Amino acid sequence: MANSVFNSWGSEVKPLRYGARDVAAVVAWGEVSVTDPNIDIVGLCAEYAHAVRDNSCGHCIPCRVGTQVIADLLDKIVAGQGSESHLDQIIELADTIGQASFCDIGQTSPKAIAYMIEHFRADFVSAIKTPPQKGSYAYKSFVTAPCMQACPIHLNIPQYIEDIKRGRFQESLDVIKSKLPIPGVVGRVCVRPCETACQRGRADGALQIKHLKRFVADVALARQAEAKPSSCCSCGAAQKSATKDARVAIIGAGPAGVTCANVLAKEGYKVTIFEMLPEPGGMAAVGIPDYRLPREILRGEIGETEKLGVEIQYNKALGKDFTIESLKADGFKAIFVAMGCHTFKKMRVEGEDAGYYGFVPGVTFLRNVNLGRLDELPKGKSIAVVGGGNVAIDCVRTAFRVGFTDANLVYRRTIKEMPADPVEIHDAEAEEVKFHFLVAPKRIVAENGKVVGLECSKMELGEPDASGRRRPVEIPGSEYVIPADVVVSAIGQEVDTACTGAVPGVELDKWGIMVVDENLMTAVPGLFAGGDYVSGPDTLIGACAHGRLVGKKIAKYLAENVIEKLPEEDEFALVKQLQTMIPAKNGPLPAGVARAAIAHEPAAERKVDFREVDKGFTATEAAREADRCLRCYRIVTCACQA
Amino acid sequence: MVKLVIDAKKCEVPVGTTALAAAREVGIVIPTLCSLRALRPNKACRLCIVEVQAPGLEKMVAASCDLLVAEGMEISANSAKIQKMRRAIIQLLLAAMPDNIAVKELAAGLGVFATPFAVAKRDACALCGVCIQACQEKIGVSALSYAAQGGKAADAVILDAERCVGCGACANVCPVGALTVQDKNDKRELSLYGETANVIDLVKCQVCGAPFATEKVVDLLRQRLKKDALTLDAVYCPACARERNPAPCFERAAI
Numbered sequence: 001m002a003n004s005v006f007n008s009w010g011s012e013v014k015p016l017r018y019g020a021r022d023v024a025a026v027v028a029w030g031e032v033s034v035t036d037p038n039i040d041i042v043g044l045c046a047e048y049a050h051a052v053r054d055n056s057c058g059h060c061i062p063c064r065v066g067t068q069v070i071a072d073l074l075d076k077i078v079a080g081q082g083s084e085s086h087l088d089q090i091i092e093l094a095d096t097i098g099q100a101s102f103c104d105i106g107q108t109s110p111k112a113i114a115y116m117i118e119h120f121r122a123d124f125v126s127a128i129k130t131p132p133q134k135g136s137y138a139y140k141s142f143v144t145a146p147c148m149q150a151c152p153i154h155l156n157i158p159q160y161i162e163d164i165k166r167g168r169f170q171e172s173l174d175v176i177k178s179k180l181p182i183p184g185v186v187g188r189v190c191v192r193p194c195e196t197a198c199q200r201g202r203a204d205g206a207l208q209i210k211h212l213k214r215f216v217a218d219v220a221l222a223r224q225a226e227a228k229p230s231s232c233c234s235c236g237a238a239q240k241s242a243t244k245d246a247r248v249a250i251i252g253a254g255p256a257g258v259t260c261a262n263v264l265a266k267e268g269y270k271v272t273i274f275e276m277l278p279e280p281g282g283m284a285a286v287g288i289p290d291y292r293l294p295r296e297i298l299r300g301e302i303g304e305t306e307k308l309g310v311e312i313q314y315n316k317a318l319g320k321d322f323t324i325e326s327l328k329a330d331g332f333k334a335i336f337v338a339m340g341c342h343t344f345k346k347m348r349v350e351g352e353d354a355g356y357y358g359f360v361p362g363v364t365f366l367r368n369v370n371l372g373r374l375d376e377l378p379k380g381k382s383i384a385v386v387g388g389g390n391v392a393i394d395c396v397r398t399a400f401r402v403g404f405t406d407a408n409l410v411y412r413r414t415i416k417e418m419p420a421d422p423v424e425i426h427d428a429e430a431e432e433v434k435f436h437f438l439v440a441p442k443r444i445v446a447e448n449g450k451v452v453g454l455e456c457s458k459m460e461l462g463e464p465d466a467s468g469r470r471r472p473v474e475i476p477g478s479e480y481v482i483p484a485d486v487v488v489s490a491i492g493q494e495v496d497t498a499c500t501g502a503v504p505g506v507e508l509d510k511w512g513i514m515v516v517d518e519n520l521m522t523a524v525p526g527l528f529a530g531g532d533y534v535s536g537p538d539t540l541i542g543a544c545a546h547g548r549l550v551g552k553k554i555a556k557y558l559a560e561n562v563i564e565k566l567p568e569e570d571e572f573a574l575v576k577q578l579q580t581m582i583p584a585k586n587g588p589l590p591a592g593v594a595r596a597a598i599a600h601e602p603a604a605e606r607k608v609d610f611r612e613v614d615k616g617f618t619a620t621e622a623a624r625e626a627d628r629c630l631r632c633y634r635i636v637t638c639a640c641q642a
Numbered sequence: 643m644v645k646l647v648i649d650a651k652k653c654e655v656p657v658g659t660t661a662l663a664a665a666r667e668v669g670i671v672i673p674t675l676c677s678l679r680a681l682r683p684n685k686a687c688r689l690c691i692v693e694v695q696a697p698g699l700e701k702m703v704a705a706s707c708d709l710l711v712a713e714g715m716e717i718s719a720n721s722a723k724i725q726k727m728r729r730a731i732i733q734l735l736l737a738a739m740p741d742n743i744a745v746k747e748l749a750a751g752l753g754v755f756a757t758p759f760a761v762a763k764r765d766a767c768a769l770c771g772v773c774i775q776a777c778q779e780k781i782g783v784s785a786l787s788y789a790a791q792g793g794k795a796a797d798a799v800i801l802d803a804e805r806c807v808g809c810g811a812c813a814n815v816c817p818v819g820a821l822t823v824q825d826k827n828d829k830r831e832l833s834l835y836g837e838t839a840n841v842i843d844l845v846k847c848q849v850c851g852a853p854f855a856t857e858k859v860v861d862l863l864r865q866r867l868k869k870d871a872l873t874l875d876a877v878y879c880p881a882c883a884r885e886r887n888p889a890p891c892f893e894r895a896a897i
C-alpha cells in the first residue's frame with residue numbers, strides 16, 4: 001500500500017481520469033503518481049516492468065536483456081518466490097539501463113521501478129514473505145512520445161522515422177497510412193506541431209518530421225511510376241467494392257471528408273461524398289497554392305481513397321441540390337458534415353461593400369487561381385493583401401505568379417505576432433514581398449469604381465489582449481495610402497451557415513453552426529460534423545484527425561449501435577492531464593548533427609510560375625536525418641479503479 | 643579543431659570527430675561491439691559508454707561512438723563507474739547468448755567469465771543491427787530487418803531472400819558470427835543462425851573462369867554504373883580486371 005497520495009515530481013497531485021474511470025496510480029516518464037493510498041505498489045511495479053520489457057525495441061543490449069531480467073525478478077517476487085537480494089539487483093540494473101541506453105524507454109522507465117522499490121521497500125519485503133492478494137485494479141499500458149502527443153492525429157512518428165533509418169521506406173509509409181490517407185499532402189504543408197514538441201529541438205534543431213513524411217510518400221510514387229511508366233495513377237489497381245449494406249454520406253471532399261471516407265471504405269462501407277466544387281481536396285486544393293502543394297499529389301492521394309470504392313459526386317451543394325433530411329430519406333444511415341469554412345471575414349473598412357473593381361477576398365482570389373479561372377481575377381500590377389496568417393502569405397506569393405510585380409502585405413502587429421508559419425514568411429521575404437508592419441487598413445481608395453490604393457494608419461503596440469498578444473493601437477493622424485490596383489482581404493474565414501439551415505433535432509450555436517458533443521456527433525444519432533466546420537479555420541492534420549475519429553465512430557455505430565471514445569482518445573487525454581503535473585524539461589542537450597537544410601528553387605526563378613518550391617530529400621539525406629531521432633517514447637501504465 | 647581532455651590526456655581533433663575516435667587517437671582503449679569505421683554509429687551495444695562533462699551541461703553517460711566532441715569536453719573513458727556498467731552490460735549479453743565464442747572473448751577482455759543474470763529467452767545473435775545497417779547504408783539493398791520493428795522487442799534478424807543480392811557484406815560485419823557466407827559448386831550460400839537463408843548462382847569471370855560474384859551483384863553494379871560503357875557487357879573478376887586495366891580506378895575515373 002502506498003499509504004499516501006504523492007507524485008515523484010514533487011508537484012501538486014491532481015486527480016486523473018482514464019476515460020470514465022478514476023485513475024488510482026500512474027507510472028510514466030520514469031515517475032510515479034499515486035492518487036489512491038491503497039494502491040498495490042508491488043503489483044503496479046510488476047505491471048509496469050512488463051510494459052517496459054514489451055516495448056523495448058531490442059536494439060540496445062542493456063535495455064533489451066536488462067528489462068527482461070527485471071520483469072522476471074518482479075514476477076518471482078509477486079509469486080512469493082523472491083528474495084531481498086533481488087531488490088538490490090533490480091535497483092543496480094535499473095541504474096545501468098537508465099544511464100547506458102539510447103532512448104527514453106531505456107533511460108526513463110527503469111528509474112520508476114527503482115523509485116518504487118526504494119520508497120516502498122517494506123511493501124516489496126512483505127510481498128516476498130507473503131504473496132499479496134491481487135488488487136481489484138484494471139491496468140492499462142501504452143506508449144506516447146512528445147511528437148506523437150502533439151500530432152493531432154497521433155501518428156507513430158518515432159516508428160516511421162525508425163523505419164526510414166533502417167531503409168524500410170514502404171513500411172514507414174504504411175505506419176503513416178494506417179492513420180492518414182494523404183501523407184504526400186501533409187508531408188508538404190503540415191503546420192508541424194510535432195516539430196515544435198520535438199525534444200531534439202533542445203539540442204541542435206527539431207527533426208524534419210514533415211519532410212521525412214514527404215520523402216516516403218515520394219519514394220512510393222517514384223516506385224509506382226517505375227513499375228508502370230506510361231500509366232497514370234488512377235487506372236492501376238481494380239476498384240474495390242463495399243461489403244456492408246449501410247451507406248454513409250459525407251458532405252465535403254476536403255481533408256476531413258476524405259479521411260473519414262477512407263476509414264469507412266476500409267471497414268467495408270459504401271461511402272458517397274457530395275462536393276459542391278468540381279475538384280476534390282477542399283482548401284488543400286482551392287486554398288493552398290500549387291507551388292506549395294502540386295495538384296497531382298493531392299489528386300493522386302484522394303484517387304487512392306476513390307479506388308477503395310468511395311464515390312465523389314461533384315457540383316452537388318448542400319442547401320441547393322440536397323438537404324440533410326433528403327439524404328436521410330435517400331437511405332443514408334450516417335452523415336458526416338465536413339464542409340469547412342469557405343466564406344470570408346469582413347475587414348469592416350470603408351469601401352469594402354462598394355463593389356469596386358479590384359477588391360477581392362483572399363479565399364476568392366486563391367480559389368479562382370486554383371481553379372484556373374484567371375480571367376475572373378482583377379487585373380493590375382500592384383497588390384495589397386491585408387492579414388498576417390498563412391492565407392495572406394499565400395495570396396501575396398500567388399500574386400507574383402499571376403503577373404503582379406509589386407506585392408504588399410499589410411499587418412497590424414509586428415512580425416513576432418504574425419500567426420503565419422516562419423518558414424512561409426521567410427520564403428515570402430526571399431521573393432521580395434514588401435511587408436508593412438504595424439499598419440491597419442482604414443479605407444479602400446477608388447476612382448471611378450476602380451481600386452487605386454489602400455489607405456492605412458500606423459499602429460503601436462499597447463496592452464496584451466485575451467490572446468496574450470499586445471493589442472495594436474492606432475496612432476492618430478498617421479494615415480497614408482499604399483498605391484495598389486488590387487486590394488485583398490485575408491483576415492480569416494467563416495463557416496457558411498446558410499446552406500445547412502435548420503435541421504430538425506439539431507441545436508445550432510449563435511453563429512448557426514451545428515453543435516456537436518465530445519464524440520463529434522450532433523443530438524441526432526448518426527449525424528456527425530467535424531473539420532474546419534466545427535473547429536473554425538484550423539489545419540489539414542486537425543481536419544484529418546476529426547475525419548478519422550468520425551470514421552471510426554460511424555463504423556462502430558453502424559455495426560453495434562454504440563457511440564464511444566476510442567482507447568487512444570483516453571490515452572492521449574490522460575497524458576494531457578499528466579503533462580500539467582510534470583515540470584517541463586527545457587535544459588539544453590549536447591549538440592550533434594544539426595537539422596538538415598531543405599533545398600529550394602531559387603526565389604527569382606520560382607516566383608514567376610507554380611513549380612514546387614521545396615525540394616525533397618534524397619535517400620541518404622533522409623536516412624541521415626532519421627538517424628537524429630532520439631526515440632522519445634515514454635511508457636505509461638495506469639491502474640484504474642475496477 | 644576542437645580541444646578536449648580524455649582520461650587526463652589532452653587531445654585536439656577536427657570538428658565532427660566522435661569521442662570514440664578521439665580516444666583511439668590518443669591511445670585510449672574503449673571496448674566496442676557494434677562500431678565500424680565504415681558505418682554511421684549503430685548505437686546498439688552500449689559497451690562504448692563514457693562519462694562526459696561538456697561545458698554548461700550536466701555530467702552524463704553517453705555512448706562514445708555516437709558522441710561528437712565539443713570544445714572543452716572532459717571525458718572519463720574508463721572510470722570505476724563506467725567499468726562496472728560495462729561489466730553489467732556484457733553480463734546481460736552473456737546471459738542472452740552464453741555459448742557464443744565472440745561474446746565470451748569480449749567478456750573475458752572485460753574480466754567477466756560468468757553472469758549473475760538469468761533470462762528465459764536466449765538470443766540467436768547480439769541483435770546489434772550492424773548487418774541491417776551495412777545492407778542498407780553501404781549496399782543500398784535493405785534486405786535485412788529486425789523480425790519485430792519498434793513496438794515489440796526485436797528477437798531476431800530476418801533476411802528477405804527476394805531483395806538480397808548475395809554480396810556477403812552482412813557476414814563480413816557481423817561481430818558474433820551469426821551470419822556466414824560460403825561459395826561452393828558455383829553457388830553462394832548465406833546462412834543466418836546456422837540455417838541456409840539464401841542460395842544464389844555465381845557468375846564466372848570471362849577471362850579466368852573463376853566464379854567470383856553473384857548475378858544479382860553484377861546486375862546491381864550494372865545498374866549503378868549505367869553510364870560507364872566499359873562495365874556494361876564484360877564480366878571480369880577483380881584480379882583479371884586489374885590485369886587488363888592496371889591504372890588505379892581513380893585515374894580511370896578521371897579520363
Ligand SMILES: Cc1cc2nc3c(=O)[nH]c(=O)nc-3n(C[C@H](O)[C@H](O)[C@H](O)COP(=O)(O)OP(=O)(O)OC[C@H]3O[C@@H](n4cnc5c(N)ncnc54)[C@H](O)[C@@H]3O)c2cc1C
Nearest residue numbers: 252254255256276282283287318340531532538539540543
Ligand atoms: C489559403 C489557405 C492556406 C492554408 N494552408 C494550410 C497549410 O499550409 N497547412 C495546413 O495544415 N492547413 C492550411 N490551411 C487550412 C486547411 O486547408 C484547412 O484547415 C483544411 O483544409 C480543413 O479541412 P476540412 O475538410 O475541414 O474543410 P475544407 O478543406 O474546407 O473542405 C470542405 C469541403 O466542403 C465543400 N463544401 C463546402 N460547402 C459545401 C456545401 N454546401 N455542399 C457541398 N460541399 C461543400 C468545399 O467545397 C470543400 O471541398 C490553409 C487554408 C487556406 C484557406
Ligand code: SF4
Nearest residue numbers: 057059060063103106
Ligand atoms: S533504442 Fe530505446 S527502446 Fe530500443 S533498446 Fe535502446 S533504450 Fe531500449
Ligand code: SF4
Nearest residue numbers: 147198199629630632
Ligand atoms: S527526437 Fe524523435 S521521438 Fe523525440 S520528439 Fe523528436 S521526432 Fe519524436
Ligand code: FES
Nearest residue numbers: 677687688690707
Ligand atoms: S560501439 Fe557504441 S554502442 Fe556499440
